[in-house]
Amino acid sequence: MPELPEVEVTRRGLLPLLKHGNIVDIQIRQSKLRWPIPVQQIQHHLKNQPIQAITRRGKYLLFACKTGTFLMHLGMSGHLKYLSAYQPFDKHDHVEFSFQTGARLRYYDPRRFGALLWLGDHPLQHPLLCSLGCEPLTRAFNADYLLTQSRNSKQPIKSFLMQQQVVVGIGNIYASEALFHAHINPLRPANTLDLGECATLVKSSKAILKKAIRQGGTTLRDFAHTDGKPGYFSHSLQVYGRESEPCPVCASPIQRITLGQRSTYFCGKCQH
């Protein structure tokens, strides 16, 4: 469940963990994720430590402890289960952290494209984090920034928007949604957008992400108390996954094309 809104909703849902005392046990049932989990380091640095803060950078979750920080990425299919007591393990429950109070945090990821790494004392200097672009919901992501960044890129704007070195957190779904909202054709070379279009796209991206996070608030309750199924937000998607359906604005059929080997949805009439 990997784009920024889902990760942010997950982060907020996990904050109660800060009150569950020390991690008393870490069970790693499958260490082969995108990179092998550094089992020894994780065990050594986290056992008998409380989690002091949970933050997010792009789609990465960062868990801070006195001994350092560990990173979690949910890949394509990962999500976290926050249990108040033991439950039987699912086949794809790869890691479990048990807390003093009996609460448990489980990392579940059928496709295993995710990651769990130990970053130590200077997490933001880690290679995975140090070259990330700005956070989309901050003032750093603005029209001037997007204009400057895009000047020497001929990439389709949709692919460009998904580059985490430019702006973090926008994945395949929200890229299509933001461009639809901004009335910009996903195929447009990034360097052909003018300042006004950059402003619109920035505004649209922020609006879409914020709305998704708000709706994730609903999912948050499910996340904490039921089986932890990820939120899909599909009911609010305007174009994603809606090939051939009428455009919600002009009713002409939504088109699906492939860009950078990813499905891309747009309205050929509304988006220029």
Add this chain to the structure above:
DNA sequence: AATCGCGCCTGACGGC
């Protein structure tokens, strides 16, 4: 320097 395409994995779904 920028961009493309591959591969990592499992599972769901549709067609035959």
Add this chain to the structure above:
DNA sequence: TGCCGTCAGGCGCGAT
């Protein structure tokens, strides 16, 4: 019923 191809929300890497 089973088999097979296709598709899936990410991302780093090597090749061009």
